[in-house]
Amino acid sequence: MPSKRHLDSSQVRLNLTRVETILSSRGQLVLPAELRHQDSIKTGEKFDIERVDTGHYLLKRRPSEKNVGLVDLLLSCPEKDWFQPVPSESTDTL
Numbered sequence: 001m002p003s004k005r006h007l008d009s010s011q012v013r014l015n016l017t018r019v020e021t022i023l024s025s026r027g028q029l030v031l032p033a034e035l036r037h038q039d040s041i042k043t044g045e046k047f048d049i050e051r052v053d054t055g056h057y058l059l060k061r062r063p064s065e066k067n068v069g070l071v072d073l074l075l076s077c078p079e080k081d082w083f084q085p086v087p088s089e090s091t092d093t094l
Helices: 009-014 033-038 070-075
Strands: 047-053 056-061
Touching: none
Parallel strands: none
Antiparallel strands: 047 056
């Protein structure tokens, strides 16, 4: 006979793939905190919505651009003049 295991309700909740949300009067949907935390979704990330069929939609997270904000991060270093952007030549004529 299989042994019975105690399930931690917080773990069960984290691994759910079906959740309910409500469309706001402004046309916004909220992703529940459990999903945002589980997938490390940050404010401002972009998604695509695909209409699969009447009443059925697919939400896809867009891949983030690599190194977005890296120069701003380096320029914000507390040590003065630690990072200096290097001017580059145009590649328009290549």
